[in-house]
Amino acid sequence: METVFGLVGDGFALVVTDTSAVQSIVVQKTDDDKIMVLDSHKLMGCTGEKGDRVQFSEFIQKNIALYHFRNGIPLSTAAAANFTRNELAVALRKNPYQTNMMIAGWDKDVGPSLYYLDYIATLHKLEKGGLGYGAYFLLSLMDRYYEKNMSVDKALELVDKCIAEVRARLVVAPPNFVIKIVDKDGARTLAWRKTVEEMSGPPSE
Amino acid sequence: MSRRYDSRTTIFSPEGRLYQVEYAMEAISNAGAAIGVLAKDGVVLAAEKRVTSKLLATTKSTEKMYKIDDHVACAVAGIMADANILINTARLQAQRYTLAYQEPMPVEQLVQSLCDTKQGYTQFGGLRPFGVSFLFAGYDSNFGFQLYMSDPSGNYGGWKAAAIGANNQAAQSMLKQDYKDDITREEALQLALKVLSKTMDSTTLSAEKLELAEISLSPQGEVKYKVWSADDLNKMLLTFGITQPVEES
Numbered sequence: 314m315e316t317v318f319g320l321v322g323d324g325f326a327l328v329v330t331d332t333s334a335v336q337s338i339v340v341q342k343t344d345d346d347k348i349m350v351l352d353s354h355k356l357m358g359c360t361g362e363k364g365d366r367v368q369f370s371e372f373i374q375k376n377i378a379l380y381h382f383r384n385g386i387p388l389s390t391a392a393a394a395n396f397t398r399n400e401l402a403v404a405l406r407k408n409p410y411q412t413n414m415m416i417a418g419w420d421k422d423v424g425p426s427l428y429y430l431d432y433i434a435t436l437h438k439l440e441k442g443g444l445g446y447g448a449y450f451l452l453s454l455m456d457r458y459y460e461k462n463m464s465v466d467k468a469l470e471l472v473d474k475c476i477a478e479v480r481a482r483l484v485v486a487p488p489n490f491v492i493k494i495v496d497k498d499g500a501r502t503l504a505w506r507k508t509v510e511e512m513s514g515p516p517s518e
Numbered sequence: 519m520s521r522r523y524d525s526r527t528t529i530f531s532p533e534g535r536l537y538q539v540e541y542a543m544e545a546i547s548n549a550g551a552a553i554g555v556l557a558k559d560g561v562v563l564a565a566e567k568r569v570t571s572k573l574l575a576t577t578k579s580t581e582k583m584y585k586i587d588d589h590v591a592c593a594v595a596g597i598m599a600d601a602n603i604l605i606n607t608a609r610l611q612a613q614r615y616t617l618a619y620q621e622p623m624p625v626e627q628l629v630q631s632l633c634d635t636k637q638g639y640t641q642f643g644g645l646r647p648f649g650v651s652f653l654f655a656g657y658d659s660n661f662g663f664q665l666y667m668s669d670p671s672g673n674y675g676g677w678k679a680a681a682i683g684a685n686n687q688a689a690q691s692m693l694k695q696d697y698k699d700d701i702t703r704e705e706a707l708q709l710a711l712k713v714l715s716k717t718m719d720s721t722t723l724s725a726e727k728l729e730l731a732e733i734s735l736s737p738q739g740e741v742k743y744k745v746w747s748a749d750d751l752n753k754m755l756l757t758f759g760i761t762q763p764v765e766e767s
Contacts, residue, residue: 395618395620
């Protein structure tokens with residue numbers, strides 16, 4: 314029931330994922346951040362098999378860091394996305410990673426870019442896209458309401474429409490979502506959309 | 519007396535030298551010279567051919583210049599058979615990078631990768647080092663035009679102008695005198711050919727004894743690797759005054 318989606322706006326790209334960590338019928342965590350910051354200007358929202366998701370995204374993050382240390386220059390978003398795809402493709406016929414992801418980045422010469430990468434190593438450069446059951450609803454919403462070069466506020470309106478649709482129509486809809494942004498100033502968390510908080514402490518006397 | 523330390527390639531001598539590596543460099547200093555000059559709009563490679571015969575099919579292959587990838591070329595000096603192995607290795611490394619990253623391999627990373635291979639032969643395996651020095655000329659979007667020189671030890675450096683092969687020290691000091699930053703490609707061609715002609719052994723110079731190549735950018739922004747034909751090279755030698763026109767009798 315995990316959902317990841319993203320879109321490109323005017324000088325920025327957004328990645329949104331739900332934040333539920335589910336095991337069988339139990340929701341273990343409602344604030345599980347699934348969007349990894351790969352480097353200063355790259356984001357990777359990763360869903361799928363829990364172990365694979367963390368293992369693979371950390372593996373990619375560390376390889377991107379290693380490249381930067383070895384060569385003194387960071388990888389471009391396109392190169393990082395293709396590298397990730399290659400890793401998935403090589404593992405696919407040995408020991409596949411069951412993870413889907415949206416990779417977003419900002420490069421000085423290219424601006425913002427977004428990549429769709431599914432578990433069988435399908436890589437597409439897109440303006441907008443999504444994976445998971447939620448994608449069944451939000452892809453058509455994005456087709457209808459997406460415009461090129463939207464401002465952050467307009468893009469967030471569209472993101473909120475998508476989240477509302479997933480909440481309304483998906484049978485086991487995740488309650489909370491996290492939105493991260495990448496632009497010339499870097500990759501960072503933009504906002505959360507929560508309907509459920511983690512509980513803590515005994516009820517007050 | 520240090521002879522007993524030079525048959526094993528991968529051990530130090532008591533003075534802390536690697537004899538096999540030094541002997542490899544000795545082999546290269548007897549080979550045909552190659553010169554590279556970095557200009558602000560390109561890189562020029564000029565080399566002296568040692569195998570000159572009318573029977574050579576020169577249009578089909580070059581002796582000293584090789585293309586590694588669309589954006590990198592090299593000039594070699596030393597044992598040709600060794601060079602072929604390394605050139606193939608370099609080509610493989612460049613393509614592997616492009617396969618993984620879908621981008622051309624940055625020039626320094628390519629040189630470094632090849633030099634790591636060369637270094638291996640000085641430390642383990644018991645195989646002799648490669649008797650080749652390279653001049654790499656290339657372009658990438660990170661650092662623009664670049665010139666690198668590498669030797670059998672696996673050391674490499676980025677240069678504005680460099681020479682390898684026979685008389686390379688004389689060539690290097692000539693380059694040091696006449697090179698200026700902001701040199702254009704046209705001036706670099708002239709400098710490379712002039713220095714090469716001065717350091718070559720032969721008394722008469724002609725296009726048959728030389729190879730000339732350059733890396734530049736097309737107006738569309740694509741990297742171009744060009745090797746001069748013998749005719750164009752002869753014309754250029756005349757224009758620069760390096761050869762005199764043949765007297766008509």
